[in-house]
Amino acid sequence: MGSDGDATRTYYCLWVNKKSSANKSQKVQTGESSNKRIGSLFSCPASAQDLRQLDLEKEKEDEASPRGVLESCIRDFEPEHQPDESETSCSSPRAQSHWGNFFKLWKKRSLKRLPSSLQTLPSIGVPKLPKWKSKSTRENHSLNNLYNFRSSLVTFSLSELRNATNNFSNENIIGRGGFAEVFKGRLQDGQLIAVKKLTKGTTEEMIAGFLSELGVIAHVDHPNTAKLIGCGVEGGMHLVFELSTLGCLGSLLHGPDKNKLDWSKRYNIAQKIADGLLYLHESCHRRIIHRDIKSENILLTESFEPQICDFGLAKWLPEDWTHHNVSKFEGTFGYFAPEYCMHGIVDEKTDVYSFGVLLLEIITGHPALDHMQQSVLIWAKPLLDTNNIKELVDPSLGDDYDQEQMDHVVLTASLCVDQSPILRPRCNTAKR
Template structure:
């Protein structure tokens, strides 16, 4: 019988690669211990986020993670766009000798994903963007998951985006970042993620009748800052998320925030000060001026978006409302006057800590500075 040639099919190429001996030999990952003793090993990295913790709380909760060196993906990719997406990213494939545990992430068959999502039914569709759809699902063991299916793009671009996001997420392990459970390549590119039961910050802040208390909002601010600090300096290779927003902050049952959706994330090598991108991607209302004008991407891109997120938490307003008014432009004059009464969400009434609100607004005003070098 003639052997089927998968080389012309992007999906077939991936299926052959994932089944290869090289993949089986190298597909391993390390369970990273989040331990405060690692902090001493991170002093050579950026210290931008430490000041945030000092402003927010006197008790240090910080911990950094140091990664072993990761291998680089070297595949013969068909298109330049695919090479661009993957070239900078160390992938989930690494030298097995560098890691002390087998990766627990599972490869899912299409039949499993269909059963989990009731054949990707619209009732299970919980999110939809320009390049992907996210479905709520339940695995055979009862675990609730979110299944991200990459949809819109050429086959090569979908594979490039899939490898890039998978390569980043497979090495992210932090309480304030969403957990990757597994992936599937049969019938399309799928990422299987841990489902956050409380939904997103956006859904609770803008789509719920119940008011988020100030205590929960402050907890979300702290946790998101910890998650971003981990991405920027806890990882051996810096990760720039590029799409920090209320919709991409998921909440656990205890309202601990988890940064999700690494579809636009980029690795930033140590010797690079920034990326310069030509393809415009992101969410209006959160985009830093230097990115809008010059396509410059670095840690300050995320810092600006984090500042907008802090303003959302305090004011209860959207980053860009239905009349297309910018929250940043609305808030800046009030921040200069330190007009807390006008800035605070009316739904909170008087039930908030004046000291904590002042600290959050101070950090927000620093983060949304027009000039990136003036941001923390």
């Protein structure tokens, strides 16, 4: 499936309108008059272009279709529309106007690039919840979650984000990825934030990535996942998260303050990351594959509680799918599972492999790839094979660790980085 199609479905999931009752009555009326319409179409000559135009007009009226959702959202941001304050939180009228421009740009540049077969689809359903829930429960739950998510977002203006990050100063950068940079900042009320600024790709690619990540985060709610507090589309695309003074696990684990991470904290961090992954894979009402689990994507709260962040590469895995096949190679070297490198296979086991590498970082204190580009896995493999835990453990820990806990984490790490995905444990097993 193309990225434009994925982004459009994500867009639909995020901004779906709550007028479901109106849609149902409209569908009944459409069904009653369909015979008359078909008769009128075949009783007079009509070109393919005329028929296509009729389809487009019908899609605009149908708020369950991708184009209808887009039209509805654009109408919400047009000047004559006065939205209820409960519908969306905007920090300024100027910021709200940028959302209108954003959606018009998406409509103009991206939607028309969709394959005609997708453009003429009458509707795309809301992603389903587990089958054990009734249809009405699943639909209402998804719609309510997505609507409430939209309502809770704060929309930041560019000036607010510049003031918070010292004009996106290089000194404020706390992370870099293939498509974005992350800046630490402080709002006027003193709240610490992390601003993810999309920096690479075409306009269409950045919009698709932005909507895709928002669409995933809309379904995520767990103590060990990052908390999105808002976003902004003025002067670029920005996602704003909560941030604590500790920053990310990677900067603490491989920096001068690594002594703050004694074994009890490391063990708790490892367990809580496993909790977060288990939630994404099995407990979240959408199966989510993160695809970029690494120490830099684990934020630490002031009490050293880990939070998985950066869902820019995350994939939804439908319940009847075993895996995704991706052609675009994305992620972080040092954490790639073999089957992903060779065949582009993405499923829960690719996250488990990355988690295994992360456990080795926590145990040894070595980065996934050092300055000589040596892999911690290659370095640790002989020690794992001989169960030489004394040489494996981070020297900064000394002998100050619980031997039983260490044995458990070392065993878990060695199982998670197995070359065969079949032999790797699932998150519910790894957590034990």
